[in-house]
Amino acid sequence: MIAALEPHLAILQVVVPLISAPLCSMLRRGDLAWMMAMVVSWLAFAMSIALLAQVMATGDISYHVGNWAPPWGIEYRIDAVNAFVLLIVSGIGAVVLPYAKKSVEREIKPSRRAHFYTAYLLCLAGLLGVTATGDAFNVFVFLEISSLSTYTLVALGADADRRALPAAYNYLVMGTVGATFFVIGLGLMYMVTGTLNMADLAARLPELGANRTVDAAFAFIVVGLGLKLAMFPMHVWLPNAYTYAPSVVTAFLAATATKVAVYVLLRFVFTVFGTGFEFAALTLTWVLIPLALAAMFVATIAAIYQVNVKRLLAFSSVAQLGYMVLGIGMLSTTGLTATILHLFNHALMKGALFLAIGAVAYRVGSTNIEAMRGLGKRMPWTMAAFSAGGLSLIGVPTTVGFISKWYLVMAAIENGWWPIAVLIVASSLLAIFYVWKVIEAAYFREADDETAIQEAPMSMLVPLWLLVLANFYFGIDAELTTSVATTAAKAFLGGGG
Template sequence: MSQIPALIPTSLLLASLVALLVGLKSHRAAHLIALAGAVVAFVCSLLGLQAVIQGDGEAIRYAMGAWVPPIGIEFVLDSLAAYMVTLITFIGVMVLIYAPRSLAFETPGRQGMVYPSMTLVLAGLVGMCLTGDVFNLYVFLEIAALAAYALLAIGDRGAPVATLRYLLFGAVGGGFYLLGVAYLYFAAGTVNMADLSMRLPELMESQAVIVAAVLMVVGLGVKMALFPFHLWLPDVYTNAPSVSAGLIAPIMTKVSAYAIIRLFLDVFPPGFFTESLPIATTIGWVSAAGIVFGSVLAIAQHDYRRMLAYSSVGQLGYIGLGIGLANPLGMIGGLLHILNHALMKGLLFMIGGAVRLRFGTTKIPEYVGVGRAMPWTMVAFTVGVLAMVGIPPTAGFFSKWYLLLGAADAGAWIWFAVIIVSSLLSAIYFFRVVEMIYRDPETDSAVADHEPREAGEAPASMFWPITIMATAVMAVGIFNVLIVSALLERIVAPLGG
């Protein structure tokens, strides 16, 4: 059991390496190896999650190579890390099951490179969540980023340029973060999170620590695509293959959000981000702006993927608001939204890929008749939409519920209003698509002459991940209390009751 923190990233790294070698010969074999690696990582994550919950939140620590910190690098599986890695590996497994048919259609001939990149992204992301070391977090962040650039760049014609812009933003964000780590190291003499949390309370007034905190949070904010650093995001998601977008959009930006939350809760002393350096409030305001901005622009989009991308800009703002509120309920809302949004957005991108496979289009006005051709997929789509809008009992409702409770508790009425208004805006841009897919192609005058390429639902390898994700969106909503009481309440304990 104590090896679990190490097993999760290593199984993914190993799978990535083998898939890379095999992928030159056979992309099918590469797929199977990548999938196997992800499944192993997911099972380990589940075991770890169970162990953490049963151990009342007691962290499982693993010193890499038996080098004890502060010299060696420590991997820590606590409630927050277990929550994140379970989510990441779950999405990974789903997308990997989904991937082959979609890739064969969208990026024929290049699949061999995709699978190792996907597992490498996953390895980087779980590494970020598991590491107990702020410098090592940077290393994993760059691993994930580099692999992600590769994944995104193989998309449509505009993809390389869009990805280059992402790379530049990512490099700046990573650079800021690394600079912050350096300041922190000089001020506190360690990069181990547990050690930092013990030393920093004495250094709360230190200029170096304050500069470090600002640099780290800003860097991660850029990586998280927090408004106004979201500029790279719409183009990237629009041009990426459905598989890449389905993997990156749900979890990549969230892990940067995770890193901010980790700094907030477990590295810097309580109150540091709210009193010594009131950056939490700034994050909240920036997020509120992002929510409004993303939601409004999403309304104007005709391309399904671009609409989802702007929606992501807005939805990331919810997570930011949770951080900004800095009270237990708000933070629970933000954390729950990491999970909810990953499930919803993953689901919606996967459905976009399935529709593209059958109808050859990603333009919303050409979605007429999809509801008839792919009825069950569109039921799943409707579930995703209801969750994005926040209709109970889907998952999306409950993150907003906790955020609203948090905002009311903090008396943050403008943020309260932003959450309210943005739900209405999401309803506008999402129900537009629902209306389109359920229009009748035979009687409808607005119909574009888009015949399905092949009739019927998506192939089973795409259909079932979609179905499972849609079910998860419902289940996480209805049983959210299990997650909140077993994990999230424990995670936000440093904020006080």
């Protein structure tokens, strides 16, 4: 039975969460819905592991939906890159769900819990779909599925804080603008090539030579995706959305949603347009790199001045996305390796940090720095996990953050871009300030009141620590992640050239 399903893994990966979402909404009770969402998340994780193993063993998988041959039918195409991203997304889902039960019980009204898990499953299905598909229009469809469910998820934070509603609305407006731009870009490409299959597009675009329509399409797509991935200065929706969303949602989104958008950008820039596309190379060097550098500094400095830890981490995410965009802009194997590595590594560290903050919100009821005073003693495991995640964010050796930074600086030096190497290091030094603010409050300041605060429950601590240990494991033995990332980077650059 399992063997019979194996050739269909590529589509099952997406279909299983998609089908289970409406089923989930029919379960009226929150705990049943949770159970279902958890089983589906774990199934998705298992499938993504099997897919990665399959790709590593036999090479790229091309799955034709309904047996319609591409470019007419929809093709799902799995290679080393998106198998890796699928693993990140479903892996984070699998870790976050056991944690979600307690956190959701505290932050969301009982009547809305089943809806919450429905939206979560839709979001998961959307993100996995965006990643797995080889069809450009399919990307748009799944991007919208994930975005629309994300707006709902953010808005569900309103039970705890009404400010979630304007945050979600803001996100909705910006996200829709992004999606529209993206689909305009797709339309322009369809106009000149008559195809929507990515591989087919990649083959036909170079034949057109210098073409203004294609240039416009490229611009629309990059801006549209830039909005989705919160590329500076199109990031303004992100801090509020992350701050007021329920803790679980923040952790899940921070670790997955923007990563998937970065992946799509990579896919379009390198596979569809290809490095031979001169306009792209110019844009990357002269537009994306300055924006990435601005993100690294402006967002980091903004993070230093935040008083809410979730917001602080949200700004830090904008800065970290700057690193990823920077890696793309370097247009070299090492730079791309750094970006792909950081996709994974940043998911691990931000996941851990937001889960730790979620545990604080669960026990203390606030995520302000002031509320974290003296927590080092009262919630030792949670705060130790936060500190470890913070060290990883700074990029201290033996953590994954160090590995990312190592590759990024190496890429800059290989290109001979000395000032940029220095700037990367300087911005990571600034990260020390905002991480340290929290650590110092927790360990070196005393709380005013002596109310007893307990350590977070086991169901939260175990997922949290799983992520923290992964931060260190992949920081000490980075063979696996770097080899996957290098293979992926070479495939991107080789395939497009």
